[in-house]
Each structure stands twice: as C-alpha cells, then as structure tokens.
Amino acid sequence: MPLLEVENLSIGYHTRKGFRRAVEKVSFSLDAGRSLGFVGESGCGKTTLGMGLLRLLPPNALITEGRVTFDGTDLLDLLEDEMRKIRWKKISMIFQAAMNALNPVHRVADQIAEAMMAHSPGMQKPEAAQKVEALFQLVGIPKNRMRDYPHQYSGGMKQRAIIAMALSCRPKLIIADEPTTALDVIVQDQILEETRNLQREFGVAIIFISHDIAIVADVCHDIGIMYAGQLVEYGPRTEVFDHPVHPYTQALLASYPALTGPRARLQPIPGEMPNLINPPEGCRFCDRCPGATAACRREAPAWTAVGPGHHALCAQCR
Amino acid sequence: MSAPDKRPILKLEKVRKVYETKGNLFGRGRGQVVALDHLDLDIHHGEIFGLVGESGSGKTTAGRLILRLEEPDGGRILLDGQDTCTLKGKALKAFRKRVQMIFQDPYQSLNPQISILDAVSEPLLIHTASKRTDRLEAARDILGRVGLSPPEDFLFRFPHQLSGGQRQRVAIARAMILGPDVVVADEPTSMLDASISAQIFNILLELREAMNVTLLFITHSLAAARYLCNRIAVLYRGHLVELGPADEIIYRPAHPYTQALIDAIPKFGDCSDLKRYGTLLRVDSEGAGSVSGCPFLPRCAVAQRLYCSQKNPEIRLFAPDHWVACYFPDLRKGESAAGESCYLSP
C-alpha cells in the first residue's frame, strides 16, 4: 500500500478578484522510501499543493475536493489537534527560504533540541542534545559548530541544519519546497547528494518541489510536471525526461540552456498562463500549444497512460 | 552570430575592491573582505562576454565598478582607452550614455510610481534635447523590439501591472534606448522562470545583433553563459581563475574550480560528452580562503601544498585563447567515450 495517496485534490484561494483555482484535481501516490518531484513554473500550484498536504494553507484558502490518505489515515478528515500530531512527527516540511526561519537569538543546536522535545513529551535535555549531535553528524555539520548562532553559519550549513530539524523526529515523509534555491551550485550539489544518502539510509519518502527540472531529475525517482494547477505529466524520472509526452513538458525542457550538446536555439513558450479565476474549460495549455486542435479547447483532456507508470494530461499524446 | 573583432572596448587593469565589515559593539568581526583582487579583463568589441561565479566571487562587484556605481580601491577601468574612474561632471554624464545596466530584480528595478513610457524614455530626457513626440516614438520603437507588442498596450501602464518577464523587457528597453556601446546584464534571469528566461536570452541575442552592442553577461549559471556567450571568465573569490571561448571552458576546463563547477551542475538527459573531474575536497567549504597562495587551495583535490600555498598563481596562457591561473591545470582528464560511464573516480 502506498504511503501517501492523493486523489482528485483541488485547492483554491478566495481573492478580491474571485476564487482562484490554484490546484485542480491532482492525483498521485507515493510509496515509502521513494522520492517524488513536482516541477513547474511560478503560479503552477506546486507550493499550494505541498502546503495543502500538510493543511498549512492561509485562511483564505479552501480545499474544495479530494482525499489525502497518509499511512491509512485521511488527513483532510482530521481535526487540527490530530493534524498537529502528525506534522513534524510523521510528515515534516522544509519551507522555501527556510534557513531564514532560524531564530537568530538562539543557538542552532538548541532550536533543534527544542523542536524535538516539543514533539516527544518526556524527552529530556541531555537525550535531545545527544540526538542533535548524531543528527548534525549525519547532515555533515562539524561538531565544533554546534554551539554557534545562525548568523555564524553559511547558507549551506543553515540549510543542513534545517534538514537536520526536518529529520529530527524521524518522519516518514518530508515535503521540501525549493530547499536549495538560495544556495550556490557546489553547495547545492553537496546537499542534494546528502539528501539522496539520507533518503537511502532512513527510508524516508520525499516530495521535492522545485522550479528547476535538473535538480529534481538528480534526486527523485518519479517526476510530476505541473502547469496552471494541474498535473500534466507524471512518471518515472527517465521516462519523463527521455520521452516527454505532454507539449508543456517538451516546451519546458526545450527552454533550458543545455550545458553540453549542440547549441540549439532556445524555444521559449509563447503566451502566458491562463487566468485561474476563470480557467478555460478545455485544456489549460492549448493557447500556447503548437499542436492544439478544436477538440482541445472544448473538452478537458483525459489522464492518459503513455508508458509504464507514465501518464499525461493530453488528448493528443498517443 | 557575427564574429566580434578583437579590439578591447572595455579593459579592467588590476582592479581591486575591498569592503570593510564593521564589527559589532565590542569590535569583534571587524575586518576586510576583498571582493576583487587585481582583476585583469579584456572585453572585445561586439562580443558577449560571460562573467561566471558563485556568490562571493566578485562578479556583481565587477559589474558595479564598471558602471561607476561604486569606486574601485585600486587599478583602472578603461573604456576605449579612456580611464573611467576619473570622470566627473559632463564627462561622466557622457560616459553614462555609453555604458548601461540591466539589473537582476525586475520587481525592484523599475520605479513603481513611474509609467513605462516615462521609465523607458527617461534616458532620452536626460541626455538629449528631444521633443515629447520624438521620445514617444523612440519608446514605441524600443518596446516593439523587446517584444512588448503592441507598444500602446504597455506605454501607459505601471510596473505592478506587468509580469516579471515583461518588466525585465522594459528594463532591457530602457538600457538600450540610447544605443549604448556596452551593456552589463547582472543576472537578468535569475528571478524569472525558465521559459521566460529563454525569452529574455533570445531578446538579448537579437538586440546584440541588431544594435551591435557589447554585452557583459554576469551569471552563476555556466549553462546560460555557454548559450549566450562568445567567451567566459570564471571568478573565484575575487580572482580570475579561467578565461577562454565558451566551448573550451565547458568541454576542456583546466582550472580545478571550473571542473568542480561543472561536476556540480545537476544534469539531466544525456551526459555522455561530459566528464567527471572530482577536483573538490569534502571540507567545510565556506571557510575563508588562504591568505597567500591560491585562493582555491583549501578545497582543491589536485593541489600540492608546497607550490600552491606560496604565491597566488598568475594567469597564464594554457591553450590558444585559453588562460588559466593554476600551477597544475587540467590534471584530471575524464574519459569521454560516448555512451560509457562519464564519471572518473579520483
């Protein structure tokens, strides 16, 4: 049985201009110990999706439909109290720019120990300190830096501390939203490598949200491409990158400059994302799709299988 | 792309910039940060020159010094042979016509209270005695060239009504409207999505062709630099470590830092024509570099302490047009047989 199963999840925001349908009927499943990446550009709904799974949405957001089953429990049914117990102990999250969330007036190790003690009633300070030490070693922070304050840490070290915090209660699932965006390439590479190692060692499942396809390709087993609130393509990493089916995936891949290979002219995607307050009835990408037909505009495309474990939201993809 | 000629339009000679860090109340933490250390660069007329580096490399500082947003603490910057650092008054204003900048953050580089028309035509207002109708025409023209069509739709709007990509196009229009000789683009796409970045790259390429402007492209992305640039310079902690044609740098990097950068870039798809160099040591990487000697020494897997700690290696010619600042360049060559494993273990 998969660790996390999401069925037809739809989330929207009440805004002054109307109800914005930020996430529309997203379905996927994640097995224990596997990693899944969500890739998309700004406004595609990936962050909303991540926050929605943990029910950490702002007050003007509304989950309009769907089911989120984690370890057999329907998360959307739970009361806030029960949800709080699950957060951090079973599912933890690394937010965007999380390294700025460290309290500058407390030592880093103390903050992590505090978080641990808050979630494990009965744990005493010495025990927590020991566990923090073990965690730091795990994520690669030298022992002699444990007593430092956040401002003494570099960006990469802060991010490692955040990862240590996320791992501190040995969750079964970590949702990481752009965890390496603010970091330099070399540090990012190291963090991603450590993430892969940690995942293997602890068997923790990871949902990795990013706008950078290459990062996701490096870390995740499966990839989901999001556009305008919908999951438009989903499958194993190699499948999606080597044989992209959805026109948006193809266009997205073609808009990244390649480090090697022939210097092909980049093909930017013409047009703009549709307005999510009044989204079109048919395919949301058809205004920008080179292969759109009249049928694409009329009817919503179906979730079609195009390969082993590989699906796409397109009527033309066969 | 038209072949750029080899005249240097912009020359940096031993440029040095130091920042003082103020200590806290007790005087701890006071010190100096050397942002640029005796940087020498020649930028040729009409080329797209890439300045690549991570944070702390000094690339943004170099751009700001070229623009006279800050003053160097040593060295000279020459535009067409003329020292730019001593310019004042009218001469400085004339200089401003020739060198322009595209800033990194499209959400902050346009005054929110000023319409697009006013923002784009402001350089004309400042430098030329033009009529209002002429300025309107020029603004229309340049907006069309950056792909904001029809221009009427955009002229009278305000920045908050435009998307990030559109704002960056306005910034490009503003930089180009006077037909400058050199444009410094400081990470123009780092705050934009990939598909929008692609649009911006293509606009820069087109404008460079059409207006024959020299472009200094500052970025942390080697892939973007490779796509756009004729030549690439790699900076590390204020030092120039490697310089050469774009493909040379990518396919035959000689400096261990450049090799480490290439290793670290997440790759997807076919990587068979890339090698794995393994020139980076797994240390607490963000400590300060060594005081004398090569700045990359603490992290370098190829270094030999005896030589590398003595003196900072000077930049030397390594291959035609390819310069490296290293005592042991290109020691790690990976195997590159197509299809086979492209990783080499140290």
Add this chain to the structure above:
Amino acid sequence: MRSGWSDRLRENWVIFRQNLLGKIGMILLVCFGLMAITSFIPPLIDPMYDPMTGVDPEIISSTAPSARHWLGTDFMGRDILSQLLAGARVAFMVGVSAAFMSIFLGTAIGMVAGYAGRFIDTLLMRAADIIMVMPTLLVVLILSSLFGQLNIWTIVLIIALFRWPGVSRVIRAQTLSLKNRPFIEAARVAGASHLRIVFRHIMPNVLPLAFLYMTFRVTSAIIIEAALAFLGFGDPGTVSWGMMLQWVWKTGHMFKAPYWLLPPGLCISLITLSFYMLGRAMDEVLDPRLRKEGQAE
C-alpha cells in the same frame, strides 16, 4: 489613454472602504465638514446668530437650549450652535494648514537628509532632535506672553515650525531605504542628476507616507490650538472650540451649563478621533502587509 493612477485609486478605495475604522472616520469627518460649510449660514439668517458679535436682544445670559437657540446661549447671549459651527471651520483651517506646512517642511528636510547623508544628514537631524524636544505649547505660551495676543495664523506657523521633526524622521527613514533600491541605481546609471533622483524618483514614493502622517499632524495641530485657546493664549478674534471652553471656564459656567460645556469638548475629541481613524485606514491601504486576508492579491 489608460492611466495606472485611476486603477490604483480604485483599488485603494476598495480596501479603504472595507475598513470599519476608515468608514466611521470618513462619516464623522463629513459631518464636521458639513458643519464647517454651514457655519456661514446662521449669521445670514439673522445677525443675532453671529458667533462673535451676535447678541439676542432678549437674552443677556447663558440659557439652556430652546427653539430659537438649539444649543442655548453663552454668557453674553450669543448662540452656541453658530459658535460650534464656526469652531469647526477654524479646526479644519488650523488643522489642515498647520499639518500641510509641517509635512511640507518635514518631507523636504527628511528627503534631503536621507539622500545626502553624512554631514548634512547629521546636521539636519540634530536640528530636528533639538526642536523635537522643545515643548511646542510652552514655546507658544512664552512667545505670546512676550508679544501679546497672537494672530491665529502666527499660531499655525509656529505649530508647523515645531512639528516637522517627527515627519522628517519618518521620511528620512523611508528615503534611506529607497536610496539603495535598484530603481534608484538604475536612475543613476541612466545619468540622472541628484536633483532629478530626489524629485522624480524618491518624492513620489515618499508622498503617500507623507500624506498619511498629515492626518496625524492634523490631530495634534487641532489639540494644540484648542489648548492654547483654552489657556487664554489664542486669537481673541477667532471663535474656536478651545476658545469656547475658555469662556465656559472663565465665566464660571463649567458646572452650571452642560449644554455649553459639552458640545465643544465632544467635538474636539471626535474630530481628532476621526482623523486618527482615517489615518489608520490609510495605513492599511499603504502597507499591504497590514491588509486582512482575502483582500490582497
């Protein structure tokens, strides 16, 4: 020609409208505005309603509200309602002019200090500090005891001259934060002169804040004028609410004539409150972070 101004004004109006404080403040201010406008009417109906010189031939002392005098009369037989209306006019005049002048000074000085930095900044801000700690009221008292009764416009000027430091600090802080923003650097790179940068780029961005502070300044100006009048240092030729309170007190009617005592006191409190509420609502409009959820997008 589509203009961004009308769009933003409309946007801001919607947010403003949704703010309860703002609504109440606006309503109150409109009432006071009406009072000020209609203050010209009573003397036209009958000279006995003139606030300063009107004398009812039949009444020579303070009387309670009646059909002829809706709020009653003061100790000289003058109509209290017309005095109240005239007082509204004075409050607006004093409040708005003093506020406007002090904002004008404060903004100019704040921008110059913030932009120029270093020596000029230190000089101007030290001057601001010195003036800020001087008690305005005391200074006016001293001046008026030296030079005799002061004209209302002199009072306005003095209030303005002593109240600009507060504004200038805020504007200076705003200027400092704007000074290093990329769009200012972009203007420098484009070759803009310092003058151009300050007036074309910085000023439009600090003006909203300046207007916000104007509402706060109005309240303090009104209160200072009222206090001065109450203490007997106001302009004897002007009828203001503070002056009315002075007359109540001086003639010993404080506890004998509530219909005379309460209206001006209430008006002073309410008008200050309404300007304050207006200011708070404007604050929400200006600072997107203060907006309630569901409003921002």
